[in-house]
Amino acid sequence: MNDAQLLRRLAHEDEFAEGTQLPSTAWSHDEAFQTVQRLVDLTDATPLGRIDFGRRNRNWLAAAAAFVLVALVGVGIAFVSTRGDSTPVDTTATSTTTTTPDTTTPEGSISQQDRLVLDALERAYNRGDGAAVEELLAADADVSLLPSGVTPSIVSVAARTMTGDFYGEDISINDCSVADVAIVCDVEFDDDFSRALGLEPWHQVWTLQIVDGAISRLEVDGDDAARADAMEQFAGFVTERGGVEEPALLAGRLEWNRTPAGQAVYAEHLARFTAVANGVPEASFQLVADFHNALSSGDVAAAEALFAPGGEYHPTEADDELSAAVYSSDDRAGYFTLWYDWFGTDWVPVTCEGDAVTVTCMTESSGLMTLILPGRVAWGQVTYTIGPDGFTSIVDRTVRTGGSGGGTGNGMDLRGFWRSWMPENAPEVELLWPGGNGDPENGFDLEFARAVLEYYPRFLVENAVDVPPEYLVTPDDRTVIDRFVETFNAGDPEVTLSLLSPDAEVVSDQIGGAQRRGEAGDTIDRLFRFYAIQDSRMTIASCAAAEGSEIDCRGTFTDIVVERSTFGEAGLTLTFMVDGEGLVSHLSVNPNSPTMFAAYDFFFNWLDEAHPGDGDILGLVTGGGMSLQEDALELLPIRVEEWIATLEG
């Protein structure tokens, strides 16, 4: 296969090839152009390449050559440490090259065009946009970093130098003044690290030369001694805990922080440092971190395991209008599954403080539920109460909106959502919570949460919020799925089978992960008979379109064995494909909870004791999948009945 053939093969796989339909979420031509116009209007009012510098700039250009010869020495000496001082930099005080003090003028004398360039630089730096920084640099621009001893002065590394320097930095370019032929600015740095240490923002002096709208020279100097001290303190903390492989790298902080690995290690330890610095003992912080990581990675069981027996989860604060919800161990797993697993909610404690018993964290949440919010992030506060056996209580005020620290805006106000939209569009919820008044009849329980999550994506779409397509399922598809579940729960496999298309494929990832794939006929029939014999019941919690034409549904699955064990409901993932004619063309069933496995273990242990060898006769083996022989299907209900009688006896 030659190159052309290989390229054609790749092109053949291109789902966005010319002439194909772009996704429905792609902006229309006009919509996109309006956005471009908004960007143009909001970001830069003047094209950089066409800035008219007028007479003053022509003088600049004439002076530029002289600057190259003189300013390296002169302006370099003129740098003034302004740490902790927000007053304008007076470069005349120390500059040896300032022959005419009158050339130092207040900030107001910076031309509007120069200010535009500086503002653009500030914005690009703060959003970590190296490409945009490069755009602002002239082709032969020179960038020098004086204090670190590293003077790259190489254009190709300029953007990286500018934007990759330090983790979590934001800059403000303040108090600029014209000195000789250069602009000298006080630049304030506000970063995660300084904040964690309780330090004031620190400062650098940037000396810039701007010609024709591009930065032709940038020198950076400043007193970062305070930051250096802080880094040493931080290095001591990390080394003490043996948490970094090459602590020596910390000494070369600028270089280290520029590497992705350095930033990652730094961020990780900074978080721990922050927590400890705020007085949270490491053991408590560890528990909080474990909880956060478990939920954000969808490991609901791991999160659940961190609660002490009888521990409670309050999704809202006690005096909140949605105060009725208190989740105990019975329903917590379902709640977590819906909110954190299914809807991909990420939950990040940003800062924490507390002691061995109580830890309070400011948090940041993102995910589908926050799409309507500015910045798509909700802020809140979570209070963890810790007992010897784990969390005894977690009070989560994350479901609030707007602004750092948690405000009380309307973005996540469920009542507003229901009252404005629900009555006509969400009859199921209207039934649970007429008019959105008072509390739902059964409280803010799992069923209510399910209903919220079912309708919320559609609410967002109808309010012009850009919802990722995987969250959306058409009502027609949902109808087919509901009918399928309803007939399945009616316990007649023949009726259920009638809803499968003739060539339907059923894949069941059964006990222990062994996968059974049925193409049609007997295998499907046996599978559903097996479920029917056990009086299995599906409850679909929520569905969303997945890749291609697949629809992923989450829910619970109970049958006699599971129900009669002490393990409760088993989590379930069903993936449907619906053929457009009201039939299911593909169904895969994946129990996603260890509950079902545990229940079957329980059952087979009893079976081994009561009827040694029957497990083999039934052909049901935990950890090895199940075989659906006719005789096993006939024997299974008898054994289950015996088991139930034993338990009840």
Added chain:
Amino acid sequence: VASGDATREKLRAVFDAHYEAVSRYCHRRLPAVDANDAAARVFAVAWRKIEEMPTGDAALPWLYGVARYEVGSIRRSARRRRNLQEKLGGHARHPNPGPENLVVGGSKDSELMQALLSLRPQDQEVVRLRALEGLSTTELAVAMSCSVEAAKKRSARAMKRLRRAAGVDAPHRATPEPVEEKGST
């Protein structure tokens, strides 16, 4: 200085001619929600640099070059976001694939696409620009901001690496078949 109206008319012409291609470029590399933003930002940059933007056949490759930066920025933002989320505790979370992996992961020929994904980002981009955007090496040079000679070398190296990663044999001929070129400028 050109009048504002004239500049906007020029931008509108460029936009009308090339938005769809740029949008497809971005959708190939980013989830839809980001692809829309990236494509819009490309034309915001085009407006700022409209004086130096090439005209004619070279305009689209130039826009692809800008799009490459914009896609890179968005991916970088996504990485930062992930880093932030991983900030706590140093616990490994479930792998969170980048947007490029999500997009490519949905492709039909996963084997070849996986081989493509295993290449260095720059090689991936070269192959994509050639295969999916259909650029000639001359156009590739514009998009990658390098000389035509460098573009040829990069293309040859990237194809060689793709071939190796995909386990595809090199053509058995003394003189390699030239890759189809389109509209050089």
